[in-house]
Amino acid sequence: MNRRTTLLYAAMAAVLLSVALLQSWQLALTIVNLCLISAVMALGVNVQWGVAGMFNVGTMGSAAIGGLAVVLVSAPPVRAAWAAGGAGLLASAAILVLTAGVALAFWRWFGSRPLLRGGAVAAVLFSGFLLAQQWFLPATAAIEAVDAASAGYLGGLGLPVALSWLIGGVFAGLLAWPVGRLTAGLRSDYLAVATFGISEIVLAVVRNEEWLARGVKNVTGLPRPVPYESDLQSADGVQTLALWLGLPLRDLASILVKLAYTAWFLAVLGIIFWLLERLGRAPWGRMMRAIRDNEEAARAMGKDVARRHLQAFVLGSAIVGIGGAMLVTLDGQFTAGAYQPLRYTFLIWVMVIIGGAGNHRGAVYGAFLIWFVWVQAETAGLWLASAATALLAPGNPLRAAFEQSPAQLRYVVMGLILVFVMRFAPRGLIPEATPEHQK
Amino acid sequence: MTDLLNGLIHLTSMLVLPGLAYGSQLAFGALGVTLIFGVLRFSNFAHAEGMSLGTAVCILLTLWLQGKGIALGPLPTALIGMCLAVPVMALVFIGTDRALYQHFRRINARPEVFMIVSAGVMLIMNGAIRLIVGPDGREFEDGERFIVTAGGFRAWSGLAEPLVLKTSQAMTIGLALAVGFALFLFLNRTRSGRSMRAYADNRNLALLSGVDPDRIVRLTWVLVAVLSVTGGVLFGLDKGYRPFVYQQLLLPMFAAAVVGGLGSPLGAIAGSMIVAFSELALTFAWKKALGYLLPAAWAPEGLMQFLSTDYKFAISFLILVVVLLVRPAGLFGKPVK
Amino acid sequence: MGKNETPPDLLAVEDLCIAFGGLKAVDRMSMTIAKGRIAGLIGPNGAGKSTLFNLIAGYHRPDSGRVLLDGDDITGKPPHILFGRGVLRTFQIAREFSTLSVRENLMMVPAGQAGETFLGAWLRPARVRAQERALREKADEILEFLEITHVADLPAGSLSGGQKKLLELGRTMMAEPKIVFLDEVGAGVNRTLLYNIATAIRRLNRERGYTFCLVEHDMQFIAELCDDVTCMAEGRALARGSVADILSNERVIEAYLGRGRAAKGTGAA
Amino acid sequence: ENLKIGILFGFTGPIESLTPPMADGAELAMKEVSDSHLLRGGDTVTAVRGDSTCTDASAATAAAERLVTVDKIVALVGADCSGVTTAVLNNVAVPNNLLMISPSATSPALAADTDRGLFFRTAPSDARQGELLSKVLIDRGIKTAAVTYTNNDYGKGFADSFVAAYKAAGGKATLVIPHEDGKADYSAEVSALSVAGGETLVVLGYADQGGHGIIKASLDSGAFDSFAVGDGMHSEKLTADFGPGLKIFGTVPWTVGDGATKFAALAKAAGKKADSSFVRESYDAAALILLAIQKAGDPAKAAQHVMDVANGPGEKIYPGELAKALKILKDGGNVDYVGASDVQMIGTGESAGSYREFENKGGKFETVRMLTAE
Amino acid sequence: MSYLKAEALVGGYGGAMILNSCTIAVDRGRIAVIVGPNGAGKSTAMKAILGLLRLTSGRVLLDGRDITALPTQARISAGMAFVPQTDNVFPSLSVFENLQMGALLRRDPIGETLEEIFALFPILAEKRHQLAGQLSGGQRQQLAVGRALMTRPSVLLLDEPTAGVSPNVMDELFDRITRIAAQGLAVVMVEQNAAGALEIADTGFVLVQGANRFTGAGRDLLNDPDIRRSFLGGRK
């Protein structure tokens, strides 16, 4: 780690510490936890963009799938719903699988006659789709009717929630695989539009398929991997500790819970970071940089570019999925409406860019910095607004506009930071180390 | 016979006209996107915000004009406001370029860098819009709203199905086609247009051929200002101005530009129509139309919808992905290496 | 195979065709390259030489025809598969990995590096390190050979046009291929250096048994290196034979060399 | 002493155009109390705003955490959207024993008993309003209707209960589809609805979001000319935009004693917007908090008294009468807060309230009749 | 006094100096050829003459006027034309449009020049509607030279115009360059095909590590065995 990096990290730590001391420990820890989760997501994006040069702006979709995994793994199962529609759902799934198989077989058979092949496959897919719907629609209707206000979905498996993080990664990776297969060869603009679109489609499914995770009605009360504050408050050890520290019991319990989360997230981030650093320093990293520089030449040098792209794409998406799962766990709920591109794609991208694309240390740093700014911009905005408007006359419409919406300044602040960093440190605050850079 | 007419009128008013109008509205955006991509070589994420900002400026100017008692008779006053807003926005765009993009061009930054910077610009413009007009919606349409009204048409034709044509729709459709074609001619037939394309292709060599790069950049932004203000205002007239609705157009706009082939004006128009019509046609409930057009015995029971409207977004992307896989350069794009 | 010459054919092209739009860039082209030989491919600009290379190396799919390597059909196989089978090509317009250092440009070439897989990178650091050391030594040798050791640590993007060509050649030396297709190695390379390259090619051919196929417009270079030469024009083979035969072939002179040159006798060794 | 009350609404995000008037409404109540100097020993009340973003649970949690631990608020008006409200309730309010009253979170999931009696809402219950709206349609003799709802928990819950009640009463919902707020174009939705047909279009959305777009597209294409709406669409901006002749009717929480009218007068006097969605509920949420504090004496215990002040028995309290209520409570009396939206808490802290059937008459929304649950 | 004179140029790309006091001069009607090893700075010297490179010291004179401070654009309008070594066509413009771009600054009819160029490179006439990006390497090179000739320049700078061009066309090209120069153009040409180029050169510059090593008449350099061996690749 060079001096600049150390200095920047130290400054970040100092800022967080000052939040703890000047504002409150709870707030500081809340921010840190989110920073850690953001860092995981940023690492995922960094694998795709910084390392493989793939402009994937479908991060939101991976995060949502990761979050969905938490519901499917750790929520308690709704047996009544399974009884009502489980069979129908499985039947339609079986039909879909069968359809895919038949379609594949036709694809092989009619290999030499493209028109016939296309027609046959389309016909098979279409009729399979219609057939599956015969079971699917009544089944989902039945499921959604089961205690619609609080259930109305299949529920999960009731497994430990930390396991769902891993599964979340796997889910996101599995989704990324076909997406990557389809889009990995596209150039950056197209890849951007395509992945953006696909993530919107994923979200449309999550929002509208209620039997899966209650759609827009949200799944709340998901289990957590840490104790509840109220349990801690009544624990003897905690009470003694509170007395000893001279802290209100309620504050201490809340701090302890947050610290427990911090420990979990730190561990996950640490493992992912280590694995990625290792990969980057190995010939894999060199190969990826070569591919990023010139795909065609890499291909001529025997590198299977499509496969490598897919590899990075899936790996990155899986990491984002893990981050998404951790986030849902921390919130304790899965909110389909919460997935907005500005928050789950754009913000993560800003973190990577500002931190320094291609450099995992930079990405992590960017995540800390940007999440901090994102959360604190509101306070800063308030302060800025009052500072700026102090100069304006009370009746001034500009002043009114400022005072009305300090929260809005959050976006402007983000835009300004982004533009300034790009302008004056285009390779980020902690740039990737390459042989002497040329324009 | 009346059934047939009713069916056709139904299709026209529910599918064809909305499709054309929506397609044309997309087309203005897609043309801007495609032009910026074609000449300045980046995908401008701030484009939708630019349209919104242009419309906001136009609304302020229109209010001012209306306050002075200026009107255009049957046409909306906003048309004058629009003409006044174009130079303002041209200045805004050129200013942004001077402050930001110019630097990145100079250091020969990768296209992704431009995209990212434009995302920053998007946020800043977003803030500017809030300052100027706030987040609330506004109606600023005046003049004659309809060319053909539902009641008027029913009374005139005696048919059960209504036909509606709005002034703003008619203007949008007409202008989109005209502007797209003019842009095509400009780029291919004029010296300036050719210089723009040459500049896009190989900046260094363009310089060596005597092209003034600054002029090209200015010219591009002026054209973009014309396109985005016109498109933004027409959209606002038709749907009612809401500042942040334009963001929602960004994606279909890009999809349209990509389907048509980034960089190709005719492609942008074709792509917009394809996106608009596929969104509408696949989620269209064909029940009524088929009921009119088919013999009574065959009249369908269900809605005859291919896909529920929940997934209409998915359609443009499905098309997009298919086009990208089959013809990566888009329908009108030229594959060049 | 089938001809009864002593060295068997390593590569055979049979009736290859490809059209761009209406233009038949390669039009029923057939040729063979014998194992261990240095074959020359010449022809006027636009004859289809680079396109033929692209077809053989898997960058385009032919409309019809076959490419055989050692008797196996390799038509339309993607480049990275061909690389694995020992088929390598360089580009007419050099394509370096611009942000990698020159040395890294060489080190990335060999296939099957343990550190290129997830498991290798994560679990077998010792093996990766050993491989890297060996690669580095090899790369340094090549840099020395090409006289570009002084730029070893610069990003390849900042090399001069000719240096990039050398790097391109250096990469093929890292790969230990069976057959190398060199598309105009000579264009833009200083002639003194070019003849050193010729020596290198000869040595690689003699000592390591690489087969070469090269496109070049410098007749002196062709004359010095090639065992036999094929002349292409308008997408098909115009003539084939020894260097001397080809250089005095009327049709070749007409289509390619030009009268003046033939008269001056430039290039005839 | 100066009491701080938090206001946590989505000042950025999808419903940002609704939230400023809502916050104004809540602050109106706080100012009223503050100016009366009757709260406990003459306490003043200050509002501290925070941004819930409406969608981002993490940002909302952080903002709430800041309000609680840094600004030291004693109770919270908010949050707005159900998702963030649940997150704030579970992650901040419960651990910190903080009273929360939301003016707009309507998700039934919030009625669960994990809230430790800390959470209430003045928002009308979707379920009840759905039934009433269906009654309105049936009583008007409308037997077929197409339905579209905003695709969130509010719209979805509302639509579910409306459709169920409508069917039970013999009506036919020809098509029930969601619409996303903030989209650019609604012609596909409207054309599907139009083909499905129906005498009227039921729009369960927001007046300055997708609902506006749906009505505009319907009028423009001639698909529907009559609209039935719920509380989210109760805004005379619609008649301002689409002309005074717009055929629109629907239900909205209202008070028998004209609490809503009184509130309108109050807001007008203060120069604030009264007829935007959830503004009255916000005023009521803040008022309830303050009255409960007065009754409890200690803000930490206020939650236990919310039901008392909301449901009476006692003197009925309307907007603008908070000083009177404080006085009564101070003297040991009882109040029954009615407020601007006829607050009536049922079960685990939901508002039952009463509703009015309104209809557009020449650009003004006028009461047709009051509706009360049987 | 030479028509074009670059004196004691010193400069580089940021870090190390690439040009270390290099001097190039050529008169109207004359051809100057620069040769030297790869990476010697030949292309860089060309860029410096055109103002594409910031100089640390040295000056460029055109017709006795100091143009060191002029931007590239002004030099182009002053009659300089340049064919870069790489990226020397507009790939997504057609061949015809590429040539039109060459004549961008001209206000007189271009038909005649066009005919001349088509006569010189018949392949360009044949492919006039094809995109330049789809040309073969040698065809591209011909187009690049054609584009520069379209400007009707007074100074023509060519960076390896014959790289990848087939022998018959190369001979034609050298021929044509001689004839063009004779019409009163000053030509500066970087060439690796030194044998061909020095043959027609009036002056030859041998550049090594950014500095002039030898200067002399083309034929003299060609016949000097030392120079031949170390720079021109002569064997015999």
Ligand SMILES: Nc1ncnc2c1ncn2[C@@H]1O[C@H](COP(=O)(O)OP(=O)(O)OP(=O)(O)O)[C@@H](O)[C@H]1O
């Ligand atoms: N993508 C393409 N689209 C259309 N035409 C093409 C394309 N690629 C090549 N061509 C044409 O095919 C012909 C053969 O080109 P190729 O590059 O193979 O020539 P070459 O023999 O390598 O010539 P050179 O010696 O100039 O490099 C040329 O006429 C060229 O214009």
Ligand SMILES: Nc1ncnc2c1ncn2[C@@H]1O[C@H](COP(=O)(O)OP(=O)(O)OP(=O)(O)O)[C@@H](O)[C@H]1O
């Ligand atoms: N853009 C650049 N940035 C940094 N260094 C550069 C750049 N371009 C060239 N160089 C360096 O400058 C030196 C001279 O380059 P130049 O292109 O002038 O050589 P040249 O004499 O034209 O060689 P060649 O005959 O191979 O074209 C080389 O060592 C090269 O590495």
Ligand SMILES: [Mg+2]
């Ligand atoms: Mg070639």
Ligand SMILES: [Mg+2]
């Ligand atoms: Mg050079």
